[in-house]
Amino acid sequence: MIEVSHVCRQYALSKKQKAELQTTAGSLNAVNDVSFTCRPGRIFSLLGPNGAGKTTTLRMIATLLLPTTGTIRVNGLDVVQDAAAVRRKIGFLTGSTNLYERLTPAETVKYFADLYGLPSAVFKERKEKLFTQLGINDFLNKRIGQLSTGMKQRVSIARTMIHDPEVVIFDEPTSGLDVITAGGIIDLIRDCKAAGKTVIFSSHIMSEVDLLCDELAIINKGRLVYSDTMEHFRKTSGNESLTATFIRLVQGSLTPSAPKERGDS
Amino acid sequence: MNTILTIFRKEIKTTLRDRRTLISAILLPVLAMPLLLLGITKFSKRMAEKEAAKELKIVLRHAPPALAQQFAAAPGFTLIPEMPLPAARDSVAQEVYDAALDFNPAFAQTVDSMGAGQVAFYYKSTNTSVEGRVEKVLDAYKAEVLNKRFERLHISPALLEPIALQSIDVASQQEQIGMLAGGFLPYIFILFCFMACMYPALDLITGEKEKGTLETLLTTPASRFQILIGKVLAIGVVGVFAAVMTIVGMFAAMRLFEGIPPEILHAINDILSLRFVLLLFGMLVPLSLFFAGALAAVAIRASSFKEAQTLISPMMFVVIVPAMMALMPGMRLTWQTAAIPILNIALATKEITAGTIHYGQYALLVISLIVAALLAIAVSVRQFSKEGNILK
Numbered sequence: 293m294i295e296v297s298h299v300c301r302q303y304a305l306s307k308k309q310k311a312e313l314q315t316t317a318g319s320l321n322a323v324n325d326v327s328f329t330c331r332p333g334r335i336f337s338l339l340g341p342n343g344a345g346k347t348t349t350l351r352m353i354a355t356l357l358l359p360t361t362g363t364i365r366v367n368g369l370d371v372v373q374d375a376a377a378v379r380r381k382i383g384f385l386t387g388s389t390n391l392y393e394r395l396t397p398a399e400t401v402k403y404f405a406d407l408y409g410l411p412s413a414v415f416k417e418r419k420e421k422l423f424t425q426l427g428i429n430d431f432l433n434k435r436i437g438q439l440s441t442g443m444k445q446r447v448s449i450a451r452t453m454i455h456d457p458e459v460v461i462f463d464e465p466t467s468g469l470d471v472i473t474a475g476g477i478i479d480l481i482r483d484c485k486a487a488g489k490t491v492i493f494s495s496h497i498m499s500e501v502d503l504l505c506d507e508l509a510i511i512n513k514g515r516l517v518y519s520d521t522m523e524h525f526r527k528t529s530g531n532e533s534l535t536a537t538f539i540r541l542v543q544g545s546l547t548p549s550a551p552k553e554r555g556d557s
Numbered sequence: 558m559n560t561i562l563t564i565f566r567k568e569i570k571t572t573l574r575d576r577r578t579l580i581s582a583i584l585l586p587v588l589a590m591p592l593l594l595l596g597i598t599k600f601s602k603r604m605a606e607k608e609a610a611k612e613l614k615i616v617l618r619h620a621p622p623a624l625a626q627q628f629a630a631a632p633g634f635t636l637i638p639e640m641p642l643p644a645a646r647d648s649v650a651q652e653v654y655d656a657a658l659d660f661n662p663a664f665a666q667t668v669d670s671m672g673a674g675q676v677a678f679y680y681k682s683t684n685t686s687v688e689g690r691v692e693k694v695l696d697a698y699k700a701e702v703l704n705k706r707f708e709r710l711h712i713s714p715a716l717l718e719p720i721a722l723q724s725i726d727v728a729s730q731q732e733q734i735g736m737l738a739g740g741f742l743p744y745i746f747i748l749f750c751f752m753a754c755m756y757p758a759l760d761l762i763t764g765e766k767e768k769g770t771l772e773t774l775l776t777t778p779a780s781r782f783q784i785l786i787g788k789v790l791a792i793g794v795v796g797v798f799a800a801v802m803t804i805v806g807m808f809a810a811m812r813l814f815e816g817i818p819p820e821i822l823h824a825i826n827d828i829l830s831l832r833f834v835l836l837l838f839g840m841l842v843p844l845s846l847f848f849a850g851a852l853a854a855v856a857i858r859a860s861s862f863k864e865a866q867t868l869i870s871p872m873m874f875v876v877i878v879p880a881m882m883a884l885m886p887g888m889r890l891t892w893q894t895a896a897i898p899i900l901n902i903a904l905a906t907k908e909i910t911a912g913t914i915h916y917g918q919y920a921l922l923v924i925s926l927i928v929a930a931l932l933a934i935a936v937s938v939r940q941f942s943k944e945g946n947i948l949k
Contacts, residue, residue, distance in 0.1 A: 354776045357944055376778050384776035390768040394574040395567070406563040407777040435574075451773075461776075 293490055294330040294353055294459060299323055299362030301348050301514075322348045324514040325362070330492045330507065332458075335485050337505035337522075338494040341542060345514040346494035347386075350463045353492070354384045366459055367490075380408065383457035385448060385477075387467035393437035397428050397447040400436065401454050408455035415454070422450045426476075442473040449480050460484050462493035466500060478504065498535040512542045560779045564787025572757050572795060582753040582795050586802035589745060591810035608686040609633075615691065616645040616657040621665040624698050631694050649679045655687050656680040668702060730824030735911025738807065743906035744880045746803040747899060750841070751848050751876045753799030755869060757792045758852035763865040766857075771947060785941045789849045789934055796845030797838075804837065828910055836909050836919065840902050843926035847898065848876075850933030857940040860949065879903070890914075895921040898929045 301323040310316065323345040330336035338346050351357040353364055355375040364371040366378045391400055401422075405415040423429050426446040431439060436447060452460070462481065466474035481504055484491045495501055501508060501522075508525050510518035518525070518541050529537040572578050616637045617625055628634050637654055645657040657679040661667070664674035676695075680687050707714055728736075765771040774784060811825055852869060859865035876899060882888060883903030890904040895918040905922055908914040940946050 351772075351948070356772065356775050356948060376780065379776055379778045382776060384773060386769070386772065388769050389773050390770055392567075392571055392770060394571045399567075399570070403563065403567050404777060407560060407774075407779050409559070409778065 293332055293365075293367055294336075294492060295363075295365040296329070296349070296353070297327045297363050299326050299349070299352065299359045299364060301345075301352060301357065302360040321514050323352070323359075326511065326514070326516050327362075328507075328509050328516065328519050330459075330490050332490045333485060333488045334491070334506040335481060335504050336490075336492045336507045336509070337501045338492060338509050338511060339496065339498070339501050339538065340494075340511040341496055343513075344511045346496075346511060347463055348514075349511070350461050350492065350494055354382055354461055355379055380455070381458045383452040383455070383460045384463075385452040385461070385465050386463035387465050387469065388463075389448060391436045391444055391447055391451070394435060396433045396435055397423075397439075397443075397450070398432050400447060401450050404451050405454050410455055418454055418456060419450075422453060426450055441469065442476070445469060445473050445476060449476065453480075457489070459490040460492075462491070464494055464496070466495075466497075474500075498538050502534055510538065510541055517541050517544070560783045561787045561790070564779065564784055565790050568757075568761050568788055568791035569794065572760070572791060575756075575760065578753075578756050578760070578795065581756050582799040583802055586746070586749040586753065586799045587806040587809075589749065589803060590742075590807035591813065593745075594807070594810040595813065605686075609690075611686075613656065613687060613690060614654040616640060616648070616654055617660070618642065618645065618658065619660040619662050619664065620658065621660065621668070623701075624660075624695075627698055628694055633690070634694070646679050649681065652681070652684070655684065656691050658691070671706060729912070730821055731827055732911040732913065734821065734824055734828065735907050735909075735913070738811075739907030739910040740884050740903075742804065742807055742910070743903040744884060745807075746800040746841075747844070747876060747880045747902060749803045750796045750800040750845055751873065754792050754796040754845065754848040754852050757795050758849065758856045759862060759865050759869070761788045761792065762853055762856040763859045763862055766947065766949065767861055769949065772949075775947065781942050781947070782938055785853065785938055786934075789846065789853050789937065792849035792853065793842070793846040796848050797841050800841050800845065828912075833909060836914065837906070839919075839923050840905065840926060843923060843930045844899070844902055847926060847930035847933050850930055850935075850937050854933060854937035854940050857937060857946050883907075890918055890922075892918060892921065895919075896925045898926055901925065 300321055302319045302321050304319050305313070305315070305317065309320075313320070326345070326349060328336070338349060340346050348357060352359050353366065353371065355371050355378050358372060367381055369378050369381070371378050392403075395403065398419075401419055402415070405419070410418070423432065426449060428443075428446055428450060431443055436444060439447070460481075462477070465477045465481075469477070478500075481491055481493060485506075493504070505522050508518065508520065508522050509516055520528075525537070526534070532540075610633065612633055612635055614635045614637055615628065616639070617628065618639055620628075625636065629636055640648075642657075642659055645654070645659070648654045649657050659677040659679070661675040664676060668674040678688075678691065680691065682688070704714070706712075726733075765774070775781065808825060808829060812822065851872065855868050855872065856865050859868055879897065879900035880903050882900055888894070888900075888904060890901065890908050894904055895901045901922040905914060905919060
């Protein structure tokens with residue numbers, strides 16, 4: 293369970309950044325009064341264009357960044373007060389993450405298991421299950437630097453899931469991957485749902501969201517412009533394509549009167 | 558503690574698998590001293606031999622026959638027939654001939670009447686050894702003339718030597734080696750210690766940030782403090798290792814060096830005692846951690862490898878300057894210099910090698926290094942806890 297309530301994240305702007313953004317304001321709200329809830333066994337998707345604030349939101353949930361105001365709870369634990377406890381419960385996977393090139397898949401997974409303090413019997417069992425499931429046993433002791441992108445992605449998944457996290461956070465997990473490799477991630481997200489985990493993933497691709505998610509939040513320029521079930525979104529969309537509705541919602545949010553989030557169809 | 562150890566072990570593993578680190582931490586330090594000692598001494602010896610064996614072409618003008626004969630008899634001289642002075646001078650300038658001696662026409666007469674005969678010596682100071690070799694022949698002639706004069710005046714040569722000086726060096730072999738190698742050795746091992754820390758600092762901190770692996774690491778239960786300490790310890794260990802390798806390399810070179818008298822070899826064995834090793838480690842460990850902390854603090858600020866290199870390069874001067882100051886004459890380990898990091902290590906190594914270290918000053922030195930290391934690590938921990946520094 294992830295409960296995000298009235299979260300803002302402010303960044304102070306440097307002179308250079310002010311010039312780039314053509315603004316005189318001293319700070320920028322990357323995330324502005326965002327609230328949503330992700331429930332166990334449901335896939336929650338955070339959709340938005342580049343620079344909308346998706347990564348900032350997910351990083352705050354993962355305790356990497358502190359919210360300026362508002363609260364975030366993961367399985368009832370506050371991300372600021374109980375950061376270490378929250379980190380034990382989460383698995384975090386981003387599309388841009390690399391692995392340690394000079395370690396082997398076996399060493400990488402062992403390293404993370406040690407950081408999570410997994411007892412060795414539990415580690416052995418989890419490792420065998422994941423490695424068989426993901427087909428990592430064929431290249432177990434090869435240096436990661438010598439592996440293909442697809443193989444690396446499988447190792448990343450094993451690394452994320454080794455401690456059997458209750459909450460899994462995916463930050464644009466398929467970006468830069470081919471369809472086949474991305475398929476592995478899609479399967480993983482579905483498995484997480486089946487296992488009753490809380491899943492949140494960010495994306496800027498509507499088709500991916502359509503394939504997976506149960507709940508949808510659309511974010512633009514740090515503000516939430518839509519938050520409801522996927523089912524409801526499909527209804528809202530009507531005859532229009534889902535992408536067209538997404539674009540309309542995002543562009544609509546640029547005008548001063550942002551649309552109401554619920555029941556405006 | 559377990560988490561720090563997990564991080565430390567992983568960082569050491571990845572570092573040992575990196576060829577660039579291996580070269581800068583093991584290969585270069587081990588080879589540096591043998592190459593410097595054996596290579597340069599052999600090379601300069603060979604050059605000196607070559608110079609000494611070279612045939613010198615020398616023009617003598619109005620030379621007294623006795624002296625001309627001495628030049629002809631001295632090995633390695635070819636006499637050139639007399640020629641006008643400007644021509645002789647030009648040919649020396651153009652290196653056709655090596656030197657010209659223009660004796661005053663009244664030279665022999667002046668010398669015979671107990672005066673000082675005048676002679677002009679044309680040579681090029683850029684051609685080393687010419688001056689010395691010509692003067693040697695002239696000195697021999699001078700000694701001959703003096704002896705004749707003493708005889709004529711019935712004076713004993715002892716009259717001119719009222720002091721019979723007998724110098725006895727009571728410095729032990731160990732102290733002499735300490736003076737010679739003790740000044741130079743720390744300069745090299747401090748430098749290698751720093752350079753060896755440099756690459757892992759870039760790789761383990763900026764590299765991990767650049768590749769994006771740091772973000773994942775930060776989502777694990779390991780705290781930022783634990784992550785950084787694990788990394789700094791790994792960097793520090795590489796630095797200590799490189800410094801030890803430099804010292805091992807030097808002692809190996811001294812043993813391999815041909816023509817070292819057995820008493821010096823014996824003295825080297827005396828220096829390499831457990832006490833020496835412990836005293837050296839006592840300084841190297843905090844020094845290396847100081848370097849690791851300082852480099853980490855800078856590496857965290859950089860967002861790319863290139864930027865980190867630009868930021869770190871000037872730090873090299875901060876290391877070299879105090880290490881070089883220790884080579885200046887008159888610099889010794891005192892209560893004041895013992896408190897200055899880097900300079901104190903360079904000075905103390907001399908004393909430790911010579912076996913004359915003052916333990917109170919040594920303790921002050923170690924304390925000053927530990928304080929410097931803790932400060933550097935504290936700064937890096939502070940830098941590492943800033944969100945802007947650790948996330949892209």
